[in-house]
Amino acid sequence: MVIGAGGALGTDLVARLGTPGASGAPPTDSVTALTRSELDVTDAEAVRAAVRAWRAAPGEGAAVLVNASAFTAVDLAETDPDAAARAWAVNAEAPGVLAAACAEVGARLVHVSTDYVLGPLPGGERRPLEPGDPTAPEGVYARSKLAGEERVRAALPDAHHIVRTAWLYGATGPNFVRTMARLSRERDVLDVVDDQHGSPTWTGDLADGLIALARSSAPASTRHAAGGGATTWWGLARAVFEELGADPERVRPCDTASFPRPAPRPAWSVLSDASWRSAGLEPLPPWRDALRTAVRHHPALLLG
Numbered sequence: 001m002v003i004g005a006g007g008a009l010g011t012d013l014v015a016r017l018g019t020p021g022a023s024g025a026p027p028t029d030s031v032t033a034l035t036r037s038e039l040d041v042t043d044a045e046a047v048r049a050a051v052r053a054w055r056a057a058p059g060e061g062a063a064v065l066v067n068a069s070a071f072t073a074v075d076l077a078e079t080d081p082d083a084a085a086r087a088w089a090v091n092a093e094a095p096g097v098l099a100a101a102c103a104e105v106g107a108r109l110v111h112v113s114t115d116y117v118l119g120p121l122p123g124g125e126r127r128p129l130e131p132g133d134p135t136a137p138e139g140v141y142a143r144s145k146l147a148g149e150e151r152v153r154a155a156l157p158d159a160h161h162i163v164r165t166a167w168l169y170g171a172t173g174p175n176f177v178r179t180m181a182r183l184s185r186e187r188d189v190l191d192v193v194d195d196q197h198g199s200p201t202w203t204g205d206l207a208d209g210l211i212a213l214a215r216s217s218a219p220a221s222t223r224h225a226a227g228g229g230a231t232t233w234w235g236l237a238r239a240v241f242e243e244l245g246a247d248p249e250r251v252r253p254c255d256t257a258s259f260p261r262p263a264p265r266p267a268w269s270v271l272s273d274a275s276w277r278s279a280g281l282e283p284l285p286p287w288r289d290a291l292r293t294a295v296r297h298h299p300a301l302l303l304g
């Protein structure tokens, strides 16, 4: 079952699960996919009813619910109290309800979280971050996502997979890649932040990874899954220009201070793939290769 099926990640999950043979899926897989208009995760009674209905007619094999729903407007959550309340309801409270519903019917839960929950390493160290590294969420979105993780662990201690990812872009909805493609047409030069480091992740690759995790017998845990390697937003913007056949020198580096945003962004959120490998799972492809593949599959990404 996929919840939040209309989002960037949800769309790719459903596309893969709905295609027999995709992502190694046996053709017998049955998938229930619910968009926000079909299931509002903040309606606890509706969540319980949907999960019970799903398991009332169980298919073969393991039952896994993937939660791809989230309130992701991170800046709006800082400036608009209503948005902050929605962020808390969707990102903190709803995952606990989903986890309790899974416990009731004996399903496992794959819950997607974020690099934003992590804090800086002691002493300013810079190495890829592990799930056990210190958390220090800054901002409403980050705090709500960490609270969601905690509720999932509490309600479903032996059957949860919490997967933190980062810097997502997909075929659906607004994202950084699409914005850079648009700006390449609107501006001669543009300044892009070069002091935030992370792991750009194509939703198609993450969807493949989550499906592999759901099919595995990996124990309940918190794991990191993001595109391989690391770059900065400046590096990603240059790569988008390269894919467009535009001159990457038109992208100039700037620092975070010259580009203030309402929600704080982590300066270092490069995610290690060690926890993913330790479950016997294939790490996600290197971010630069993934961008090329994503553009090949979804040329409209470069239309902005």
Ligand SMILES: NC(=O)c1ccc[n+]([C@@H]2O[C@H](COP(=O)([O-])OP(=O)(O)OC[C@H]3O[C@@H](n4cnc5c(N)ncnc54)[C@H](OP(=O)(O)O)[C@@H]3O)[C@@H](O)[C@H]2O)c1
Binding pocket: 003, 004, 005, 006, 007, 008, 009, 010, 035, 036, 039, 040, 041, 042, 067, 068, 069, 070, 071, 072, 090, 112, 113, 114, 115, 145, 165, 166, 167, 168, 169, 173
């Ligand atoms: N985007 C990133 O860079 C990023 C980075 C790290 C982690 N993540 C995490 O990755 C996951 C997937 O993110 P994404 O980029 O695919 O986000 P997305 O495109 O914003 O998709 C989220 C989906 O959740 C739906 N949703 C919102 N409120 C809901 C509700 N009350 N009930 C049911 N569905 C609801 C949204 O519907 P509407 O569109 O109708 O609101 C949307 O379809 C999230 O857990 C996110 O926190 C994202």
